[in-house]
Amino acid sequence: MARARDTMPDAGQGAGHTAGTAMAAVDAHGVVVAWGREAERLSGLSATDVIGRCAGRLLADPEVILRAPAFTDRSRRGDGWSGTAGLRRADGSLLDVYLRVCPLTERDGGVRWLVTATEMTTVPSWPMNGAGVQALLTGAPIGIAVRDTDLRCTWVNDALALQDGIPREKRLGRRLTEVLPGPEAESVEAVMRLVLKSGEPLVDHEYRTWMSTNPQQEHSFSTSFFRLDDADGRTLGVCAMSVDVTDRQRARERLAVLSEASTRIGTTLEVMRTGQELADLAVARIADFVAVDLAESVALGEDSLARLGSTNGYVPAFRRAGVASIHAGNPESLWSRGDVVSVPAPSPFTEVLASGESHLEPVVNASRGTWLDRDQGRSDRMRTHAMHSLMIVPIHARGAVLGVAVFFRMGDSVPFEADDLRLAEELVARAALSLDSARRYVREHAAALALQRNLLPGRLDGGVAVEVASHYVPADTQSGVGGDWFDVIPLSGARVALVVGDVVGHGINAAATMGRLRASVHTLANMDLCPDELLAHLDDTISRLDAEDSGTPGRVGAEAGTTCLYAVYDPATRRCTMARAGHPPPVVISPQGRVWVPDLPAGLPLGVGPASFEAVDLELPEGCVIAFYSDGLVETRDQDIDAGIRRLGTVLARPDRPLDELCTAAFDTLPTRALEDDATLLLARTRSLMPSQIATWDLPHDPVVVAHARALATAQLTGWGLEALTATTELIVSELVTNAVRHGAGSITLRLIRHEVLVCEVTDASDSVPRLRHARPTDEGGRGLFLVAQLSSRRGTRHSSTGKTVWAEQEINMPGPLRTLEA
Template structure:
């Protein structure tokens, strides 16, 4: 607004104007006055009216221009009203008195003091700016016009105004005649209106614009569409401009509400995170609906539980999960995020939840006093920031009350109305559904995590083939819990199986499928199947699980999975691997070289009818095998090859331990929370040297049993295991005898000393022995029964050349450093 009077306060008494500019600034007497009554601006029109030059007036009290004290009623109006108009008596420089029509506007101050600010005083001078024929123009402009209409001459001075214009502006036509738009309505939009009026005069074309105006006497802005039409006389000469305006505030607000609903549908519920969804509701409502918003939920909601039926108990306990304000830093906040606060029965939030209906409350002095008796800190903030209207909406979804959203106004002067209530209900209802989805998802996620945690190995079993470390990271809240798993399974002959798998999908279904597959792998591993055969059986199981899912109404149909199964033998230091659509493991040799072995991919589990291939590699003692699921190497903004290259670089660095290696890998590849489940299993290979293994070839002759038994006894003596000799002799006799009688050459006996003592007999037959109970007069059939009772365990595994029968004895006696006899 200072720009509007820039020429008025210049040192020159004459207003600068161009000959081609139709506006004569000197046609209006204008003056500015600060809040203390000191003149700060003086126009050429004011000099023409009262005779004073600007240098003689600026800096003097405005009261010196009056013949006496102004009426008390006028002083009261100037202190309280944004605008004043009337007749004032002023003193001319030569001493005579002048009665003038005066219009005074208060310019809004920069701060919040509504009684401060500078005053602009305008008075039209009694001279026409152009030869305008009133009768013809009035007949043309005002007959039947339903709009707010005013007629301006070519100098942009008001000549006539209809009744609608008088009502909207709040001034009679006589008080506005001879004034420009910018002098009638003190608003930045007035300058834009005058620019369009000039353009209409210059081009002869109608101009249109839409404006938001803060008219005097109105608490809020109103929106207008304005048409500026050149007015011509009978000869076609432009004689003025007709301003026709239509109040479209309601239509504008309706479009704003629709836009806010559309924005809410896009922004609210972008994730399944409960707190973030609540914050999105608060963010959307600011500033279009409210100045301050809080979202409070019943405490049971965040844990995924259903709240109790009926009204909440008194006092209502609510947890603050989100808030937002038009003021930076949200200084209005009393209850911080995550805090559970009590709300008395008389509070807006409690009454809203008790009745189950939204409500609007005007914040009056008695209301604040009532709040102060129960929550003084809240009442203090309400007074400090000038809260005047509150809208509370219950958050309900699927018949469950979740909490309450509270919208407050302290900057916007207008109170909440019914349309605001409907809008608040709409966006809150959407947020409530999204929050309930997040609540249900949280409950399912916790159930899945619990289920998955119970299905994953709680501790890795003791074995001497490898040293292992593992990590499992569930996916982010948005992605949900998946079906990744790992396992370490001790096998016969000191061997160990290393397993990593991944079930496609997330949630309880994936966790349950993962548990079934892990159990199936352990069962198949007990049978000691080769890796490729094990994956073939696992493929059949996945196909059956998918068929079961399709026939069940409450489960997902197809189930897909990938798996890597590796068997490491510390005696031969060979590792046999097969994979079903799973990423290749990383191999780190003792010299620090990192490679990804060439292992045939194999189809994912569940396709059926396709073979799996085996790869066998020899691992030097101290080699590292890193098995992982695809969540480790796949990430947003990074492809698989980049992930593998980064993993190669991390594994090439020396590490103090396997545990630190796991941590380093996860920190490097997943600095943020993973978007998919991650299972990581790192194993360092060990080896059993010749001092722990004794092997003898056995001739296929029953007479060889005695000699083999003696060799085994001498080996036990060398290992310091004399007390195990009796059981070992019996086991060797039984297993070797069965191999000679029922098996085929070549036959081999092997003793392995590890944590336990293992006896293995291999032959070329694929026929496995069966444990049976001998009848009273049977001459045979008791040997394997004795072996089963005297040893910790026994079994059979198929080999590519036949079978191996093994028996394992637990050792509890101290022994010296082992040595191997070769006799």
């Protein structure tokens, strides 16, 4: 009697294509010798109940098997048999099943039968006669082979021969290593031995092998193994079911390469680095040698080439952005990264760019009369390194031609085929998007940087008031440059305005906003406003501009949140008046090297809401250094702004050094990593006017004082050696003093200042503003300020808490303009 352990292993477990199939083995006399677990489930009969009984008694019609040709006709045993029958279950009911009977030839020539049964509910409705089974064996994609305990093939179906190209005659009686020598066959045999020993099925074991019909074509197979046992528990052999998964494996490899490309290509917004990343990834995965050649304009962020033109037979269109090889040092390449690459025209390169289609040349035609005759250098390298297979893929994105990617295989590598080209095209398409993004970033970054540099002052001149130096470093971020700006604006009376600001955001919008704000500050500074009043007017301007931008589609108001520090220094009094709107305070270094930060109210950033600004008046000794800066210079992720200000003060505590050296030293203390924000530094060393350069007189509010004022001015000019300006100065003084007497109030002060220009100032207690008029020929007055404007290089009015000052400047080194006016 059979024991319970004499059941067959359930070969269908874990393999979806065999699940639900009952299996049994019958000897040459029709006696059941093995009974699978699925057969137990299907019939309700255990292996103990069935093994040793006649198989026919398990069927409703025992004659079904005896009428099968496979049993009656010995010549047709190799074909097997299939059909339908009624299976007697343990409870006496009948179950319609589909039977498949296959012969198992033993080593001694005997025959056993492998019987499989499937419920009819899972079997197709079309008739399964002998012809249908033959068609199934011929066209089925699953190859089946049965091997004995020595791993010699005892039975094989037709599909397996179609898969690997090994005919039945060559396979029967031989081991796998005898027909497919190599490490892969040895690995498969090791798996079969493990299945024979353990009895545990192994599903979806993958291995690769070369087709015997085509030694250069590699195929991948997925094979499942299960052991065959007889009724006594004796191992009969192992059954292998194989499926060709070459396409699946290649698709998986392509997906793996493309997935890796998403993380390894485009890690930065640098065009040249992205090109090198593409070359590095493609080598060994697709080709043995890869070069990425981009149109020269791409690296500069300019528009790409629309069409190529030749010059003396060559097209200097490319610059090598990336090159990689399986050999160290890239010996196959004629050009290094960054070199200009030329190719003959016509050639596959120019054809690819003209057509936009890839070029595949599985075997390079190196015979005479081809394009290689006109490119001897490349031809020699290809011959030296046995470069025999070529692909050229155009790099284009969003309608722009960026360049070409060139792939070569060398030596013993198999030639490229259509699947390789498709993978290369997908890889290049992904890289092209990164390259195009990098190109657009370079272009926008360059435009923003150019805009910002053009909007910043080209040359700073502090006049006689201050010596100045500046340094600006844009942030090295993907967002581009920011909106930092600084300025030195000459004012009346030898004074100078010093300003530094920071616009929120980065990129071209921030640079454009900075330009608008700098122009606004210049306009307000020319009105000679006090620092706190200027910031209030600038705050109103920003709020108005921001409201206009927010109502315009496609425009973003970036002015709100801008910070600014504005200071006015007067060398005549050595007083500096300053106010700030949310900007870091200045750092002051005395001539002796003492560092201090003025107690200057911070104020709110501009444009964020109702704000008031408070000015502070400081008296500074000559030779002080004042540092104006943006927060990018003193604030980092790992250091707060107070620590950064202390660091800056320590570096600048050497006021005797040239200002340019101090600027450089301040930036040298920054972290070596890329700046997180723009960094700006403006240094100003104060100067003062000598008492001999200033003459001041207090005059009574009386019309007779006009003549006396002219006499005082003439005497002073003679003492200064400026007799050439006497006539024009007399007219200017006369008109300004007369206006103060007629339209002003309180006492009158006349002041002359001699520095690079001659300044004439008249101050009174009135706040009325004199206006320039164009008098008619019949008018008796109204020509005073017109004459002043014609005789001076600059003129204007400024207000103070005690009144107003009307001033006019004359160039000292120019001839008096009176004669020109009279002429």
